[in-house]
Amino acid sequence: GLVGLGRIGQEVASRAQAFGMRVLAHDPYISEEIARNLNVELVSLDELCAQSDFLSLHVPSSVDTFNMFDADRLSKCKSGLRLINTARGGLIDETALADAIESGHIGGAGLDVFSQEPPTETRLTTLPEVVATPHIAGSTEEAQELVGVEAAAGVRDYLRLGIIRNAVNFPAIAPEETQRLQPFVNLAQKIGAFVAQLATGRIKTVNIRYYGELATGKNELLVGAVLMGLFKTMLSTTVSLINARAVARDRDVEVIESHSTRPRDFTSLLAVRLETSLGQLWVEGALFEHGGPRVVLLDGVEIEASIEGASIVIRNLDEPGVVGTIGAVLGEHGINIAQFALGRDSTGAVAVVNIDESTDTEKLNPDGTVIKALLANPAIKSVDIVRI
Known part of the structure; x- marks a missing residue:
């Protein structure tokens, strides 16, 4: 049994668990999902005491935890x-424990x-059933060196x-979990930056959905990465994985996570849907083995587009001549196309055109000559510039 998880x-x-033990825990601040992922059953403190053969304490010292194991609690064990x-002194009524x-x-x-350390009352520590150690493991030369390292x-x-370990203001994430998520952190940040630059209106809600292998485990790193990419394009203040949720909360932006077991065409898929005062924007992304992070769905239209560097995102009617117009306009303005991705369905078409970084940025301003020239084609409904 564990008091504190x-x-x-x-x-x-x-x-x-490595010794084949069944593990129960009591912790009102840990979600059922986290406990389930750890193969730990959350129970009430009374149930924990009644069922445990071994009980280990891992809670801070506070008014609520002072003498939490008093004579009454011990009698229920x-x-x-x-x-x-091995947590803090004061959690146990030592006289009651000796009794x-x-x-x-x-x-x-x-x-x-x-x-009291060192303890002055020796009745408890001299009992043969008690193993007492002097709470000095952190004070040795070796320990101090390890702390610095x-x-x-x-x-x-x-x-x-970008790996966060032992932060006081960020959930603890096991190294193997961090290693599993690290490639997707890059994808999540870029998807966040991508949708932010396409969105119009005030952002009200950020919906993040995980598919495939991402639907299991803790994904707090990905939440922070999506929000960091989103807000970094809008704010001059520092936004990090650690403070991203707080930034969203301060701006009254609701963050919703969901997991789906619905089969998709990718082993793992990350979907982000923004709800703004002017509508919705829906983007899905995946990692390709040799192609890196890619957008694979934009507002319901399947596409396979790189999200590196500068891109022009074009929404248009699915009519002949649009692709030719895009190529001609960019060529006339000396803009070199690095990659061209096109997707379409019954509602229309979407193009993501990756361009060389050397492009004159003034030409790509909202009122610049390139945007105006593209919008002169009546089949082209919108043109947005995205820089990742």
Whole structure:
């Protein structure tokens, strides 16, 4: 049993499961989904005490947790329980614990922390059923060196790879989970930036949906990446994976996540739908083995378009001559086409034209000559410039 299923509690759960143990936990701040992904069952504190053979505490010291294991709580524990506290002193009424061990109701205890350190009352620590350690593991020369190395490695990993470890204001994510998500973080950020530059009106809601392999596991990194890409195109303030949700909340932008098991044509797919004061914009993206991040759906129209560098996004009626117009206009203005992606359905067509970065940016302003020349064709309904 675990009281507290945060970063350390999750590590203890993993190690307990390696020994074939069934793991229960009580933590009112952990979602059912997270617990389910960890193969841990969330229960009430009373149920946890009644069922656990071993009980490990991993909660902070607060008014709510002070002496949470008092005589009454200990009496509700399963007979023979071994109680472990390596978290904070003050979580256990030490006199009550000594009484419970001497009576035979509690089988023993492992204690690294005490209400007073070093403990002056030796009755509990001298019991043969108690293993007491002096809470100095972090004070050795080796530990202090490791703390420094870990802090430096944490900064390095974030700056180089975007991996966040042990943050106090961001959910803890296991290294293997970070490694699984890292390629999709790049995709999510670019999809966020892509939809932001196509959207019109005030953003009200950001809907993020995961398909395929992305539909399992924790995807908080992807939420932050979508929002970071979205807001970085709009704001001059710093937006990061850590503060992206707070930025959305401050601007009254609702963030909704959903998971779908519906089969799609891709192993993993990320969909983002923006709801604005003027309508909706729906984009789906996927990773291609040799093509990198790609847009594969734009407002319901299937397409396969690169989202690197500068692009011109064109919506038009599906009529002859539009592609020729696009090529002619860009050629006349000295704009070189790097890639041209086209998609169409019964409602019309969409083109994403990747262009060389050397293009004169003034020509591509909303009132620039290129945009005006393209819109002169009555079949072309809109032209947007996207820079990733």
